[in-house]
Amino acid sequence: MSNQIFVVVEHLKGKIEDITFEMLGKGKEMADASGGELVAVLLGSGADGMAGQLGAAGKVIYVDDANLAEYNPQAYCKAVASVVEANSPKMVLIGNTSMGMDIAGGVSVDLNIPFVAYASGISNDGGTITSALYGGKMNVDSSPSGDSVIISVIAGSFPADAGRVDGSPSVETASADLSGLTIQFKQLIEPEGGDVDITQQEILISVGRGIQSDENLPLAEELAAKLGGAISCSRPIVDSKWLSKTRQVGKSGLKVKPKLYLALGISGAPEHIEGMKDADLIIAVNTDPKAPIFDYAHYGVVQDLFDFIPALSGKL
């Protein structure tokens, strides 16, 4: 086992995602504390130009392969496993993102390395990992039993700025056997534009499953109109087809940073928090005083939203 900390670089359409810089920043802190080496693992085809943005790392291991031109769950899994196997790093950080969720568990099985998911904190010696579980209602601290561990990191857990360092780390090329792929990339489908761009709104009235039915949406819409804002929502509201995807805030929706984010009947699962925790003013209304959203809100109102909304609307 080496003293290396690996960060798997996530990029889409030529742009490195924030999660990568968040992990690089944390990885650097840990490497500095333990005298280890921070290594960025970059996969792609003709993507080595990105290495210049990975200056937080001491070294970039780059796998160039036509099969990696676009993200492919199977190809990425194989390539990451191959690079990890060849180097035996003590820690591999992978985003707990749509892409990372394809990779981390697979590499864990293929190489028989412990995997700790949903990390929102890691001690600098790597010995204690905090996972956010039960929809953000519980934290669990655990310690890996072997010398190596794969950790999937929840986006937004560490500051990206610490890892956003330009530079010219040394680039070591590696190859991986990507023959026999049974998954092929077909196309990227861009999101449809919506009537309102919620990322540009200063006031968002955001509804969650607590709204109970689409018949109750006008209540929130009226409040939004009176406040001069727009309606946004949590994922289940979109899955129920009550509002369009363009209104969804969170991990698989949009990241918003309004002046006011009024969360009505939203529990505050980590996937939702990712999308709104940087709002200037967060007010949460929820019947459950233990709802995780209150850990992130500036002001909390324990109340039935069907009593609260009319009360507030009546004053506007």
Add this chain to the structure above:
Amino acid sequence: MNIIVPIKQVPDLVEELEINSDGTDLDREWLKMKLNEFDDHALEEALLMKEDSGATVTTIALDGDDIDKALYAAAAKGADKLVKITGVSGNSTHEAAKAMANAIQGMEYDIIMTGVQSVDDRDGQLAVILAHYLGNSHVSVVTGVQASGGSVTVQKEYGGGMVAEFEASTPIVLGIQAARETPRYVPVAKVRRAQKSSTIEEVAAGDVGVDAGSSVSKMYKPDTGAGAEMIGGSAEDQANKIMELLSQKGIK
């Protein structure tokens, strides 16, 4: 086409969660359990595919609290076969996945679809781990599946509403984020009828021999330190206070 849908029960987060006496797990005695909501979506998508073009849907689960009820509910919704794996605790995803892989290895299948994640899968998501124990390919965060012949087209969601489309040959394991329709509801009376008319096949877990690979030292309620300033009183009082706040901040 044969579709296998692994399901599991998870604590209902609407209920208060208590921590056990040694502070490392939930106090499970009074926990109210419910079907993992993403498994419900996986089952729904499988049933829709069955209705579209014909398929045999097998629902499979590890033995545990209330699992018979969950399996019968799946049958009431339209699942054809129910399988329960006995003799394994399933305390970690790796263990659960290995036990499932043992059971599934002897079965015929084209697609395995299960929930993209669950609220307690600390050592990772079932779909990908199961896929690798079986030596199958895998895609997670799937919001659309279209099967034809020996191949499937799957839509996988990234952030910001961006979707990637892949074509894959079967067998494949998919972590389902959302079915194309809201999962169907089934009345209790229908579940009771299913309980009488369907059987749960029991399969022994076989040699498992894997664990989470990490040990829990502490479970605790998160306290971000910041926390919200709580506004008490009646809805009227609270609305007044919020009005004050909005005017202070120049929002209204």
